[in-house]
Amino acid sequence: MSKNTQLKFPGSARMKKTESFAKVFKNRNSISDSNILLYGKPNNLKISRLGLSVSKKLGGAVIRNRYKRCLREAFRLCRNSLPQGYDWVIIPRPTQSCATGKYVKSLLSLTPRIVKKQNKRNIENKQPNK
Numbered sequence: 001m002s003k004n005t006q007l008k009f010p011g012s013a014r015m016k017k018t019e020s021f022a023k024v025f026k027n028r029n030s031i032s033d034s035n036i037l038l039y040g041k042p043n044n045l046k047i048s049r050l051g052l053s054v055s056k057k058l059g060g061a062v063i064r065n066r067y068k069r070c071l072r073e074a075f076r077l078c079r080n081s082l083p084q085g086y087d088w089v090i091i092p093r094p095t096q097s098c099a100t101g102k103y104v105k106s107l108l109s110l111t112p113r114i115v116k117k118q119n120k121r122n123i124e125n126k127q128p129n130k
Contacts (some may be wrong), residue, residue, distance in 0.1 A: 015051035074103035
């Protein structure tokens with residue numbers, strides 16, 4: 001695969017349906033830092049998918065679309081470094097600037113922690129109650 005093929009962001013890597021978002025939120029597996037609030041749920045697919053939830057509290061349509069572009073770009077750049085087979089929903093925190101670099105750092109630091117949290121939850125659910 002060439003570099004350009006690896007960095008593409010196909011439509012299949014995007015969550016579009018309300019039901020998909022609802023499943024991720026219902027799983028209640030989230031973690032945050034000063035830049036984003038991240039929800040994650042295993043999706044039983046070979047790829048990870050991205051969903052964005054950008055509140056009107058951040059600003060008008062132009063500002064919200066800028067956040068979405070930055071978040072999609074950050075996900076696209078670090079997609080191959082993230083755990084595969086997860087649905088990710090990102091909610092940006094209000095900040096002074098929308099910089100792709102800080103979102104990349106946040107994604108790279110938060111995704112392994114949320115996977116670890118999910119694995120711990122799965123182990124606890126499989127143990128019989130005493």
